[in-house]
Amino acid sequence: MAGIVVVFDFDKTIIDVDSDNWVVDGLGATELFNQLLPTMPWNSLMDRMMDELHAQGKTIEDVVEVLKRIPIHPRIVPTIKAARDLGCDLRIVSDANLFFIETILEHLGIRDCFSEINTNPGFVDEEGKLRISPYHDFTISAHGCNLCPPNMCKGLIIERIQASLAKDGSNKKIIYLGDGSGDYCPTLKLEEGDHVMPRKNFPVWDLICRNPMLVKAEIHGWTDGEELEKILLQLINSISAEESNNNTAQLISGDCKLQIISAAAAHETLPQALPVPQ
Numbered sequence: 001m002a003g004i005v006v007v008f009d010f011d012k013t014i015i016d017v018d019s020d021n022w023v024v025d026g027l028g029a030t031e032l033f034n035q036l037l038p039t040m041p042w043n044s045l046m047d048r049m050m051d052e053l054h055a056q057g058k059t060i061e062d063v064v065e066v067l068k069r070i071p072i073h074p075r076i077v078p079t080i081k082a083a084r085d086l087g088c089d090l091r092i093v094s095d096a097n098l099f100f101i102e103t104i105l106e107h108l109g110i111r112d113c114f115s116e117i118n119t120n121p122g123f124v125d126e127e128g129k130l131r132i133s134p135y136h137d138f139t140i141s142a143h144g145c146n147l148c149p150p151n152m153c154k155g156l157i158i159e160r161i162q163a164s165l166a167k168d169g170s171n172k173k174i175i176y177l178g179d180g181s182g183d184y185c186p187t188l189k190l191e192e193g194d195h196v197m198p199r200k201n202f203p204v205w206d207l208i209c210r211n212p213m214l215v216k217a218e219i220h221g222w223t224d225g226e227e228l229e230k231i232l233l234q235l236i237n238s239i240s241a242e243e244s245n246n247n248t249a250q251l252i253s254g255d256c257k258l259q260i261i262s263a264a265a266a267h268e269t270l271p272q273a274l275p276v277p278q
């Protein structure tokens with residue numbers, strides 16, 4: 001097991017579009033979406049849109065059919081499988097919703113590659129309507145981060161992952177991949193030794209470029225799935241190589257200690273010089 005946790009954003013990182021927009025456009029509700037957008041938070045609007053679409057006679061099967069046609073770069077699925085095979089712990093942190101993400105991952109045959117999906121809850125109710133709720137219930141309390149939308153602070157999720165890694169005492173490195181402005185807050189939480197892979201010329205890239213000194217992790221920009229593959233697999237290999245060098249160094253220093261101990265032990269058991277008679 002490699003000592004690496006790879007955290008992926010979903011929209012425009014794993015898939016090449018925004019899943020919310022893809023479903024709204026695919027079911028012909030773009031105009032209504034744009035009308036309502038200025039009146040409520042994005043996450044609440046998606047729940048409202050599912051309600052509207054259901055009222056118009058669109059079924060959950062229609063939603064699934066649209067999701068199955070989602071565009072994805074051909075190198076993404078092989079890259080995710082390769083990272084999994086190299087022993088990385090793969091997780092998702094996304095402001096989409098669980099129903100969209102799981103439907104797409106299952107369709108692509110990569111649901112099992114991920115140990116954790118952190119996203120807005122999404123479930124089909126008894127009427128067959130998709131209900132989407134906020135990851136963080138801001139009607140009860142605010143999460144207190146002014147960089148993030150009210151329903152989700154991805155930085156808090158990264159802090160939770162970091163705390164659980166620290167508890168294990170595993171010294172695992174994090175590689176974070178994302179494109180959006182919501183990926184900036186978690187980027188700032190990464191530590192030295194971690195890596196961030198922002199998508200070039202997308203909002204998170206622009207935010208990082210304004211003041212790269214604020215980011216402690218190493219920064220590796222990418223533009224498409226092909227570049228994502230090359231950079232991610234190189235990073236995993238070099239972190240793993242470093243790790244095994246450290247292990248070897250520890251083994252060697254362990255051996256040295258053993259030699260010192262055995263030398264000392266040997267010394268103690270050396271026969272005492274016999275007193276020379278005067």
Ligand SMILES: [Mg+2]
Pocket residue numbers: 009010011012013178179180
């Ligand atoms: Mg995104």
Ligand SMILES: [Zn+2]
Pocket residue numbers: 145146147148152153154155156185186
């Ligand atoms: Zn935040």
